[in-house]
Amino acid sequence: xxxxxxxxxxxxxxxxxxxxxxxxxxxxxxxxxxxxxxxxxxxxxxxxxxxxxxxxxxxxxxxxxxxxxxxxxxxxxxxxxxxxxxxxxxxxxxxxxxxxxxxxxxxxxxxxxxxxxxxxxxxxxxxxxxxxxxxxxxxxxxxxxxxxxxxxxxxxxxxxxxxxxxxxxxxxxxxxxxxxxxxxxxxxxxxxxxxxxxxxx
Amino acid sequence: xxxxxxxxxxxxxxxxxxxxxxxxxxxxxxxxxxxxxxxxxxxxxxxxxxxxxxxxxxxxxxxxxxxxxxxxxxxxxxxxxxxxxxxxxxxxxxxxxxxxxxxxxxxxxxxxxxxxxxxxxxxxxxxxxxxxxxxxxxxxxxxxxxxxxxxxxxxxxxxxxxxxxxxxxxxxxxxxxxxxxxxxxxxxxxxxxxxxxxx
Numbered sequence: 001x002x003x004x005x006x007x008x009x010x011x012x013x014x015x016x017x018x019x020x021x022x023x024x025x026x027x028x029x030x031x032x033x034x035x036x037x038x039x040x041x042x043x044x045x046x047x048x049x050x051x052x053x054x055x056x057x058x059x060x061x062x063x064x065x066x067x068x069x070x071x072x073x074x075x076x077x078x079x080x081x082x083x084x085x086x087x088x089x090x091x092x093x094x095x096x097x098x099x100x101x102x103x104x105x106x107x108x109x110x111x112x113x114x115x116x117x118x119x120x121x122x123x124x125x126x127x128x129x130x131x132x133x134x135x136x137x138x139x140x141x142x143x144x145x146x147x148x149x150x151x152x153x154x155x156x157x158x159x160x161x162x163x164x165x166x167x168x169x170x171x172x173x174x175x176x177x178x179x180x181x182x183x184x185x186x187x188x189x190x191x192x193x194x195x196x197x198x199x200x201x
Numbered sequence: 202x203x204x205x206x207x208x209x210x211x212x213x214x215x216x217x218x219x220x221x222x223x224x225x226x227x228x229x230x231x232x233x234x235x236x237x238x239x240x241x242x243x244x245x246x247x248x249x250x251x252x253x254x255x256x257x258x259x260x261x262x263x264x265x266x267x268x269x270x271x272x273x274x275x276x277x278x279x280x281x282x283x284x285x286x287x288x289x290x291x292x293x294x295x296x297x298x299x300x301x302x303x304x305x306x307x308x309x310x311x312x313x314x315x316x317x318x319x320x321x322x323x324x325x326x327x328x329x330x331x332x333x334x335x336x337x338x339x340x341x342x343x344x345x346x347x348x349x350x351x352x353x354x355x356x357x358x359x360x361x362x363x364x365x366x367x368x369x370x371x372x373x374x375x376x377x378x379x380x381x382x383x384x385x386x387x388x389x390x391x392x393x394x395x396x397x398x399x400x
Binding site for chain 1: 275278279280281316319320322323325326327328329330331332334336338340342344345346347348349351353354355357359370371372373374375376378379380381382383385386387389390392393396
């Protein structure tokens with residue numbers, strides 16, 4: 001498949017044709033920053049003074065490159081599809097290659113950023129446990145009651161802070177928990193599930 | 202471990218032992234109600250205070266004997282006193298032999314149940330009592346396509362206190378994360394077997 005660029009994006013991307021490779025690389029770098037952190041007006045003004053064009057033009061070029069990269073990453077375009085997508089811009093081979101290398105190098109990063117936009121659950125991050133034996137409490141002495149304290153650490157999204165939950169359980173329930181989760185692990189290796197996963201493209 | 206009874210409780214027990222003040226019918230009623238309260242079968246005090254059996258007994262004496270007997274039951278069960286020492290204490294406080302035997306029968310019958318109630322009369326962290334899981338194959342979202350990765354959704358059922366609605370802890374795992382989780386839980390679970398072998 002190829003990505004359809006609309007006319008305004010094409011016009012902005014044509015601008016790159018007249019620029020030396022170092023400048024194009026600089027644009028790619030700024031576009032990646034844009035994808036990761038949002039726009040940075042200061043960078044646009046600095047670039048506009050250097051290249052003698054208006055900051056608005058710089059900004060729209062950055063937007064166009066960001067659009068190109070995110071859409072290609074979104075659909076996991078391979079090298080050929082990427083080339084085909086920008087072929088209408090009639091770039092020199094060198095320029096196409098430089099953009100493509102940049103895209104392939106940072107595709108994984110961009111996809112990670114994109115993944116933050118879908119509805120996320122708390123994700124497992126770590127588990128710490130300790131085994132206590134309760135030997136008395138206010139209303140009862142002379143007892144032996146093993147208790148596992150579990151600290152479950154979860155995380156929502158890539159950048160957010162860890163969430164801590166203190167839970168407890170007893171040996172019987174822990175065994176049950178282990179057995180159930182182990183059967184969950186086995187399920188993924190079952191023949192039927194492997195067929196399903198192989199056939200989803 | 203020594204039984205720790207206040208003067209008020211001892212006085213109440215001695216009132217209970219007095220056959221002139223508390224006749225056998227009232228005694229049996231107080232005894233039965235106290236054990237019912239102790240095993241949390243019946244927490245309504247009106248049963249003991251407003252019953253037809255006890256209407257001729259002085260209300261203050263009734264409350265005193267009832268609370269003393271209940272404290273006595275809980276304190277002896279707290280330290281898990283055996284029947285001999287219980288009977289010794291009752292004997293010291295002038296209970297007749299038939300009444301002592303009657304009380305001991307109740308202890309025999311309800312010891313385990315009372316200690317169970319005492320063991321859960323406490324605070325604790327949410328206690329995991331069950332787990333539910335679901336395996337999804339995450340294909341695409343509005344922002345990314347071709348993700349094609351398995352995702353586990355884990356749902357732990359927890360219990361805070363007896364009778365309170367169970368809580369839920371939900372989180373997602375990738376395959377690697379679940380493997381890590383199971384490895385750690387298994388290790389924890391094995392630990393108790395290792396400790397048992399050592400001791």
